[in-house]
Amino acid sequence: xxxxxxxxxxxxxxxxxxxxxxxxLGATGSIGTxxxxxxxxxxxxxxxxxxxxxxxxGHHNVKGLTDLARDAARFGGPPERLVFSDxxxxxxxxxxxxxxxxxxxxxxxxxxxxxxxxxxxxxxxAAIVGRAGLESTLAAVESGKRVALANKETLVVAxxxxxxxxxxxxxQLLPVDSEHSAxxxxxxxxxxxxxxxxxxASGGPFxxxxxxxxxxxxxxxALAHPTWQMGRKISIDSATMMNKAxxxxxxxxxxxxxxxxxxxxxxxxxxxxxMVEFEDGSVLAQLSPPDMRLPIxxxxxxxxxxxxxxxxxxxxxxxxxxxxxxxLERFPALDLGFQVARVGGTAGAVVNAANEVxxxxxxxxxxxxxxxxTVCRKIMxxxxxxERPTLSTLLRLDRWAREEATECAAGVG
Ligand code: NAD
Ligand code: MG
Numbered sequence: 001x002x003x004x005x006x007x008x009x010x011x012x013x014x015x016x017x018x019x020x021x022x023x024x025l026g027a028t029g030s031i032g033t034x035x036x037x038x039x040x041x042x043x044x045x046x047x048x049x050x051x052x053x054x055x056x057x058g059h060h061n062v063k064g065l066t067d068l069a070r071d072a073a074r075f076g077g078p079p080e081r082l083v084f085s086d087x088x089x090x091x092x093x094x095x096x097x098x099x100x101x102x103x104x105x106x107x108x109x110x111x112x113x114x115x116x117x118x119x120x121x122x123x124x125x126a127a128i129v130g131r132a133g134l135e136s137t138l139a140a141v142e143s144g145k146r147v148a149l150a151n152k153e154t155l156v157v158a159x160x161x162x163x164x165x166x167x168x169x170x171x172q173l174l175p176v177d178s179e180h181s182a183x184x185x186x187x188x189x190x191x192x193x194x195x196x197x198x199x200x201a202s203g204g205p206f207x208x209x210x211x212x213x214x215x216x217x218x219x220x221x222a223l224a225h226p227t228w229q230m231g232r233k234i235s236i237d238s239a240t241m242m243n244k245a246x247x248x249x250x251x252x253x254x255x256x257x258x259x260x261x262x263x264x265x266x267x268x269x270x271x272x273x274x275m276v277e278f279e280d281g282s283v284l285a286q287l288s289p290p291d292m293r294l295p296i297x298x299x300x301x302x303x304x305x306x307x308x309x310x311x312x313x314x315x316x317x318x319x320x321x322x323x324x325x326x327x328l329e330r331f332p333a334l335d336l337g338f339q340v341a342r343v344g345g346t347a348g349a350v351v352n353a354a355n356e357v358x359x360x361x362x363x364x365x366x367x368x369x370x371x372x373x374t375v376c377r378k379i380m381x382x383x384x385x386x387e388r389p390t391l392s393t394l395l396r397l398d399r400w401a402r403e404e405a406t407e408c409a410a411g412v413g
């Protein structure tokens with residue numbers, strides 16, 4: 001009889017029983033590059049699947065995407081295709097060589113949809129920022145894929161529609177956002193009724209700032225998040241707490257719970273990623289250091305848990321885990337988020353579009369930090385609400401809200 005070693009070496013990837021073909025949309029961003037790290041890691045530790053980066057997209061960063069994909073051996077072989085969603089990059093594309101010589105290059109936003117719905121793709125990681133991720137995420141849902149969802153804006157804009165379509169096609173929405181991953185992990189397969197979802201918020205860089213300091217905030221101070229390293233748009237959203245507002249709406253759709261069963265508490269250490277209160281008053285929480293590799297990996301391997309490169313919580317040091325109520329006066333985005341989650345319909349699409357425009361204007365020094373939420377509220381109040389919009393209505397309102405927000409911002413700026 002031979003003995004099995006306690007920690008057998010990882011199996012040779014080429015002999016593993018299965019392959020998971022992954023399309024990472026938004027591969028050059030913060031979540032996209034963390035996902036690439038997770039795929040490379042899974043190829044070392046998972047003895048069930050080879051994790052193949054089948055397709056990867058970037059917007060116009062040709063070098064960034066090509067350099068990332070060149071490490072093909074770590075990603076289960078060379079990608080089938082690289083997608084550049086900005087069609088103007090076509091002229092700067094060169095023939096690929098070395099490990100990428102058989103990799104196709106495609107360009108234009110419709111190619112995101114092509115990759116997301118390709119029959120060979122098993123999992124789509126939706127990591128594009130903003131409403132630009134909507135069509136490809138919807139295409140993945142329409143094709144019944146497993147969708148690891150980081151692009152929360154898709155649910156904010158079209159949550160009702162996305163859920164209706166995933167029920168029809170059998171697509172699975174697997175949360176990547178750390179709060180929603182935490183809730184998903186706490187609920188697990190429990191048949192028990194959830195009383196409340198408690199989203200934690202770090203409070204961002206202005207948690208303890210005065211209203212006057214927030215009015216005078218610069219892009220530089222607003223981008224300096226205390227606990228997370230993220231893309232520019234979500235960093236500003238965290239500073240206004242619009243990110244938490246978007247997450248309230250995201251939670252409303254992902255877990256199919258009304259807004260009055262969702263709460264937000266401030267937790268500056270970003271270790272408790274969220275909590276779930278059950279009918280008996282018991283509260284379950286998920287804890288881990290702030291590192292997106294953990295929720296990304298869990299979305300990919302669910303329900304399996306495998307070793308993860310995110311560092312574990314150290315037990316030999318003191319952890320202060322504090323919870324404090326949110327200051328709704330200094331962070332009016334939260335009230336707006338609850339309002340949108342309550343009414344649904346077209347409200348999310350217009351608030352999201354206004355916010356994308358206002359964040360861009362703030363980053364260009366064209367409006368004040370505190371104007372961002374003011375503009376969003378105005379646009380929401382001025383729009384013609386519809387309860388069950390079609391996709392074309394949502395897209396029309398998205399365009400309308402962008403124009404209105406630009407005009408409104410010119411008035412406040
Ligand atoms: P990022 O700015 O770092 O990356 C965005 C990606 O989207 C890049 O690959 C970029 O090329 C691509 N992109 C940008 N504009 C595009 C367009 N018009 N069309 C197609 N592709 C485009 O953003 P991020 O921080 O990685 O965030 C991505 C998404 O994940 C966002 O929805 C964000 O809210 C969500 N999210 C991020 C984090 C985080 O820690 N960064 C955590 C939770 C959720
Ligand atoms: Mg989050």
